[in-house]
Amino acid sequence: MQRTIISATLASVISFGLTGIAAADIKIGATVSETGPASFLGDPEAKTLKLLVEQINAAGGVKGEKIKLFLYDDGGDPNKARTFATRLVEDDGVVAIIGGTTTGTSMAVMPVAEEARLPFISLAGAIEIIDPVRPNTFKTPHTDRMACEKIFDDMKKRGLTRIGMISGTDGFGASMRAQCLDVASKYGITIVAEETYGPKDADMTPQLTNIRSKSDVQAIINPGFGQGPAIVTRNYAQLGIALPLYQSHGVASNGFIELAGAKAAEGIRLPGTALLVGEMLPESDAQRLVVMAYKTSFEKATGTPVSTFGGYAHDAMRILVDALNRATSMKPAAVRDAIEKTSGLVGTTGTVTMSAKDHLGLDLGSFRMLEIRNGSWKLVN
C-alpha cells in the first residue's frame, strides 16, 4: 500500500514536470547562477529574463508565436552548468542558450553549444569567450580588456601616466589584471607598483601603504569584484591618499557606494554602462529610451534597483529576439546567422553591431566614464 502511494506520487510528479514542458512555440534556454557565490550577478539576470519573456509574450510574442523560457540555476558550478546546457539542447530542444553568468560556467556551456551548433549568448566578462571567435558563441558584456582601455584612456586625458595597481586574486580581478598589464603600454602608462589581495581579505591598508610609498605614483587602479574594492576604497579614505582612484566595471552598482560609504567613494571613477545614469543621459542619446524602459519595468516588477548585470541579460534577450524576428527559419543555424548579422541594436551596454569576426559588437564608446559624486553617479564625458 505504502509503496503504491509512493509510486503514484512519483508518477504524478514526473508527469507534472512533463506537461509543464509541453505547450511551447519558440523555446529559449538559459542557465544562470541564481544562487551560490555569483548570485548577485545571476539573480538580476534570471529576473530580467523572466520579465522580458513575459513582456514579449504579452505583446504578441515573436512572429506571432509565444516564447517559452527554460531557466535553470547552476549555482555557479561549471559542472552543473554543463549538465543543464546538455539538458537544454538534448531534452528541452531549445533554439538558443543564454547564460553562463561567470566565465567558468560560460566556458563549460560553450563546448555543448558548439557541438550541437546552437547559438549561445554568454553573460560573462572574460575576453577568452569570444577571442578566438567560435561560430556559435556570442556575449553581451564589455570585455575586461575594454575596461582597462577605457580607464587608461581617461588617465591619459588627465595626464596620469605612472600608476599603481591593486587587484583581487579572484577570477575577475586576475583576468582584468592580466589584460591591464597587457594593454598599458599602448596608452603610454607605466605600472610602477603592484599589489594583490585575496577574495576574503578584510584589510588592504598594507598593500595601499606600499603603493603610496612609491613617490612617483600618480593614480591607482583596482581591478576587482565584490567586497574587495569596497574595502580598498574605505582603506584609501582612511589613509588619506589623495591620488585619483579608478575602480572597474565589476562594481558598477549602487551596492558598491553603500558598501564603501558615500564619503569614501567620493571622486572615484569607473567605466560603467548607460544603465546607471539613465536619467542623466541627454534626450538625444540613443540609449536613453531603451535604458529607461528597462529600468522602469524592472524596478516596478521586482522592487529592486537595476544592476549592470541584469542589463547584460536584457541585451542578450533583445539580441536573440531581434535575431529570431529576422531569421529565415526557427532552426538554430538560421538564428545563429541572424545573430551574427545584428546591426545597430541599442541595448543597455551599448549599440551592438556584430560580424563574423566580432561576436561582441561593442566599441569603447559604449562604455561611459562615471564618477561618484555625493553618493551617486555622474557622467564624466
Add this chain to the structure above:
Amino acid sequence: MRLSKQATLLVLAALIVVAPIFFPSGYYFRVGSLLFVNSLAVVGVVILTGYAGQISLGHAGFAAIGAYACALAPVHLHVHPSIAAIIGAVLSAVVAYLVGRPILRLKGYYLAVASLGFGILVSMVLANEIAITGGPDGIKVPELGLRAVLADWGLELTNAQFWYAFSGLVLLVGSWLALNLYNSPTGRALRGLHESEIAARTVGVDVAQAKLVAFMISAVYASVSGSLLALQNRLITPDIAGYMHSIEIVTMAVLGGVGSVLGAIFGASILTLLPQLLTVFQEYEQVMLGLVMMLAMIFMPRGLLPSIVGLVRGRGE
C-alpha cells in the same frame, strides 16, 4: 541480505546496459555518466568508511588532484591524458599516504579533521596558483581521443553516449575491485578493525597499516572519478575541490548505505538525480535534499538500500 559478488556486478551491469533503452534523449546519457562518476568516488568511501570505519571530509581534494592531473600533465609532461589520469591516481595515493600515515596511528576522528584541512588546502592552491592552474576560471582539459578511435572502428557514439559507456565500464571495474577487496585478507582486517580495533589487534592485524591502505585506495577512487569528470567536461575549475563536494560524496554513501557497494551507488543515484528532478522547485532544492536526508537518517539509519531490502523481506528495522 547481502547480495553475492557476482549478483551485485550482474545487477549493476544489467542496469547500465538496459537503462539507455528508456532514455528519451541524449541528456540522460550525460546525467547517467555523472551518476557513474559520482558513484565511483562513493565506492571509494564504502571501502574507507563502510569497511574500515574511517571518515574523510577531504575526498574532493583527491578528486581535484585526479582532475587537474588530466589538465596539466599532458601540457607540461607531454603524456597522453589516460597516462595523466594514472599519474593523478598515483599522486593521490602518495598524498593520502603522507596525510594518513601520521594521523591514522591515532584513534578517533582525527582523519576527518586532517582530511578536511587537506581538502581546503587543495582548493586554495588551485584557486590562487593562477599561473599554473588557471585560477577560479578553471583550465581546459585535452580530449581523451578514445571516441575518435572507436569511430574509426565503425562505432559512432555521441559525446554523452561515449562517456556514459566509458564511465559505466570504469564503475563496473571499480565495483568489482571493491567487492574483491571485501573478501580478501585486507578486507577482513578492515572489517575486523571497524568492529573493534582491540580485537583486531589481538588477532594480529596492523591496525594503522590497514587503515592507511583503505585511505589510499579510496583516495585513488576519488582521483579516478575526478579524472573522468575532467576528461568528459573538457574544463575543470577549483569548484571540484570545494568543501561541499567532499560532504556530498560522504552523504551519498551514507544515504544509500555505506556498508555495501550497491547501496552506495543507490545513494549516489538519488543525490545526482534529485537535483535534476527538482529544477521545477529550484528554490526549494536544498530544503528538499535536507529533508530527504533527515528522514532517511531518522527512519532508515542503516541507509536507504539495506532498509528497503529489509522492508521488502518483511523484517523491518
